[in-house]
Amino acid sequence: MRIGILGTGRMGQALAELLRGAGHDLVIGSRTPGEASFPTVTLGEALTHGEVVLIALPHAAIEANLALLSTIAPETVVIDLANAVLVENGRIRSALEQPHGRWLADLLAHARVARAFTHIHDELLVSRAMRQPHTWAIAVAADDVAVLTIAETLVRDAGYVPVPIGDLNRSSVLDPGGPLFPNMYLPGDMRDLLRRHGA
Structure with missing residues (x-):
């Protein structure tokens, strides 16, 4: 697939390494192209490169770049990797009142949104896969x-x-404060945990 990754943080870099190794044609879009230690393009160039766009930007950067994100071609598949994190009274939870994937899908109604790669530690992504x-x-x-x-x-x-869990309305289990966040599980253990939480 042709993939545009938005974001040059650890998650964006890790997925670029893994998916490029699997043979995908991808570019990484940066808010400050040229400043990274690896090749990047602008966010706009990454948007137009991909038949699939992975949003690995911080949540606040999504809102700040909403006008640009709204130019994603209709029917583009968008994978939402972002999290709106709030720490309150020693607990981590989502800063949104709805699942992050639903929030993004409502903002980008012309795109086709999925939620994945959000509940795991980015520093483990490459090592566990390898x-x-x-x-x-x-x-x-x-x-x-x-x-x-x-x-x-x-x-x-x-x-x-x-492990498919259903539609975006059910995706809060992946968000901060949800039962899967921020951990890694074997498939059977994940399904057992989701059943215990009625998911």
């Missing part, structure tokens, strides 16, 4: 079955086992 490929689970959510299939394919290509 040392124990196709062992660890990543939960995936989307409203559209075809979009869910694409997200599952990218999860497999990154070296993980996709």
Whole structure:
């Protein structure tokens, strides 16, 4: 696939390494192109490069770049990796009143949004995929079955086992404060945990 990754942080870099290794044609878009220690393009160039766009920007940067994100071509598959994190009274939770994936899908109504790669530590993403490929689970959510299939394919290509959890309205389990955040699970353990939480 042609993939544009928005964001040059650890998650964006890790997924670029894994998905490029699986044979995908991708670019990494930066808010400050040229300042990174690896090749980057502008966010706008990354948007137009990809038939799939991975948003690995901080939550606040999504809102700040909403006008640009609104130019994503209609029907583009968008994988939402961002989290709106709030720490309150010693507890981590989402700063949103709705699942992050639903929030983004409402903002980008012309795109086709899925949620994946959000509940794991970014610093473990490459090492677990390389040392124990196709062992660890990543939960995936989307409203559209075809979009869910694409997200599952990218999860497999990154070296993980996709666990579909339903539509974006159910995706709060991936968000800060949800039962999956911020940990990694084997597929069976993840399914057991989700059943215990009624997901």
